[in-house]
Amino acid sequence: MPPILEVTNLTKRFGGVTAVNRVSLSLDAGRIYGLIGPNGSGKTTLFNCITGLVRRDAGEVRFKRRRIDGLKPHQVFHHGIGRTFQVIRVFPELTALENLMVVTTGDHARACRRAGELLRFVKIESLAGEYAGNLSYGQQKLLEFIRVLMTDPELILLDEPAAGVNRTLLNELLDAVRALRDRGKTILLVEHDMKVVMGLCETVFVLDHGEKLAEGPPGVIQSDERVIEAYFGR
Amino acid sequence: MNPFITPVMLGQVIISGLLAGSLYAMVALGLGLIFGVMRVLNIAHGPLLMLGAYVTFWLFSTVGLNPYLSLLVSMPLLYLLGMLLQRFLVRRVVDAPELSSLLLTFGVSIALVNVAQLAFTSDLRAVEYLTGSFVLGPFAFSKSRVIACAIAIAITVSAFLFLQKTRLGKAIRAVSQSREVAQVCGINVGRIHMIAFGLASALAAAGGSLVAVMVAIQPEMGQVYTFKSFLVIVLGGAGNYPGALLGGLLLGLIEQVSSLFLTTQVNEAVAYILLVLVLLVRPTGLLGGRAS
Numbered sequence A: 001m002p003p004i005l006e007v008t009n010l011t012k013r014f015g016g017v018t019a020v021n022r023v024s025l026s027l028d029a030g031r032i033y034g035l036i037g038p039n040g041s042g043k044t045t046l047f048n049c050i051t052g053l054v055r056r057d058a059g060e061v062r063f064k065r066r067r068i069d070g071l072k073p074h075q076v077f078h079h080g081i082g083r084t085f086q087v088i089r090v091f092p093e094l095t096a097l098e099n100l101m102v103v104t105t106g107d108h109a110r111a112c113r114r115a116g117e118l119l120r121f122v123k124i125e126s127l128a129g130e131y132a133g134n135l136s137y138g139q140q141k142l143l144e145f146i147r148v149l150m151t152d153p154e155l156i157l158l159d160e161p162a163a164g165v166n167r168t169l170l171n172e173l174l175d176a177v178r179a180l181r182d183r184g185k186t187i188l189l190v191e192h193d194m195k196v197v198m199g200l201c202e203t204v205f206v207l208d209h210g211e212k213l214a215e216g217p218p219g220v221i222q223s224d225e226r227v228i229e230a231y232f233g234r
Numbered sequence B: 001m002n003p004f005i006t007p008v009m010l011g012q013v014i015i016s017g018l019l020a021g022s023l024y025a026m027v028a029l030g031l032g033l034i035f036g037v038m039r040v041l042n043i044a045h046g047p048l049l050m051l052g053a054y055v056t057f058w059l060f061s062t063v064g065l066n067p068y069l070s071l072l073v074s075m076p077l078l079y080l081l082g083m084l085l086q087r088f089l090v091r092r093v094v095d096a097p098e099l100s101s102l103l104l105t106f107g108v109s110i111a112l113v114n115v116a117q118l119a120f121t122s123d124l125r126a127v128e129y130l131t132g133s134f135v136l137g138p139f140a141f142s143k144s145r146v147i148a149c150a151i152a153i154a155i156t157v158s159a160f161l162f163l164q165k166t167r168l169g170k171a172i173r174a175v176s177q178s179r180e181v182a183q184v185c186g187i188n189v190g191r192i193h194m195i196a197f198g199l200a201s202a203l204a205a206a207g208g209s210l211v212a213v214m215v216a217i218q219p220e221m222g223q224v225y226t227f228k229s230f231l232v233i234v235l236g237g238a239g240n241y242p243g244a245l246l247g248g249l250l251l252g253l254i255e256q257v258s259s260l261f262l263t264t265q266v267n268e269a270v271a272y273i274l275l276v277l278v279l280l281v282r283p284t285g286l287l288g289g290r291a292s
Helices: A043-051 A073-079 A096-101 A108-121 A137-149 A167-182 A194-200 A218-222 A225-232 B007-038 B045-063 B071-088 B098-120 B143-165 B167-177 B179-184 B189-212 B223-236 B241-261 B270-281
Strands: A005-014 A017-027 A032-036 A058-063 A081-083 A155-159 A186-190 A203-208 A211-216 B133-136 B139-142
Touching (some): A017 A043, A017 A058, A032 A194, A043 A073, A043 A155, A073 A081, A073 B179, A081 A137, A096 B167, A108 A137, A167 A186, A194 A218, A203 A218, B007 B139, B007 B143, B007 B223, B045 B189, B045 B223, B071 B189, B098 B223, B139 B143, B143 B241, B167 B179, B167 B189, B179 B189
Parallel strands (some): A017 A211, A032 A186, A032 A203, A081 A155
Antiparallel strands (some): A005 A058, A203 A211
């Protein structure tokens, strides 16, 4: 099977700063990948390049063999890539249900059904009519997470899903991520919580100063000297 | 100063104020929509209204079309023009600093006024269709203003229901709340911007067609509506759509009530003074808008 996502020599500069420098990664379908690295190492920029929110300066992104670099974000979305943001981004002045319903999908009735299922899936169905801005932090996090699932994307990019989430909620989220993987979805997540990364991911990529420093199973990465050095200094 | 103000006079100006205010609210909703969705203050909003008035005048004087039916032409026509303006001009300045979009729409505004001068000359035109008043007890209401008010309310309510209830309306609100998130939810933001600009222009056109029956039509009639719409959204709170309604009604009321006390020339300044006051005292608007 060819990789579902293939990033080749991706480069993005902001002025004189090279935020992402010739990064290549390859993701196989049905696995959970971690993306780690110190602050400012280019993780979110890499996400933004993949989803089309910022335009790469050089390199290629292929999704299911098709070039998607250069596409607009909504076009990338329609190819089957969903994402969440580091800081929760829900539409505060739309209700929880409306937050799901604005996701562009074909058939209205099906979207309604799907939205209902997802709200029940994370047990916030009683809040469907509440403005998203009035939900608790954890509820907003869940809402943003299930919004990604509205269209059943093949590849899901999660930017710090565990940040600021209590342990009960975290376990639910992690179970949900594993359940998605078991259904054949591919997940790439940025995470600072090493316990989460070690317990969840099958392969970890390490970024430092915009470059890919290392790649491998979490156990190996954890003891990689270069990685330790990047995080803690020499 | 008029020392003889009777309750009937007061009642009369309040009613006139509400009649005028509903029209302001509808027109300002358009300006507020563009501002809310793409943070662009469209100086050309009033001149678009002027074009709507000319469409009505032209259809009335050439084929004798009922001015109220001409809304069915002016609104779609201006919807299209608005989409084109967005697609080819405004799109370029959506992410630019505010000054760029102000300059651009100011330029569009000048161009529209000049095109109207070339096409229709600067002569004052009128659509003499409906004169006279409805009389109810001691009060009299100009027929054209009552009808304009009713149509404006109907259009404004429809626009609201559209924004609140339909998926496209929700997508428009989603884009105005966060463009980035809307994009990763699969919403084509460029398309939404075009639709929003088109809708806003159609609302301006409706205003133009309705005032065509009430006031003299000339190429520079529009600018004052840009200004008043701006005042209305400042009153109501930028980006706050229900606030625009309240702001419109308030502006109509204040203008009319102050006309009891002030001469016509001084009264023209009331709206301007009000704008300065609101910006000084409560810049987020009466209902509180989103910080921009």
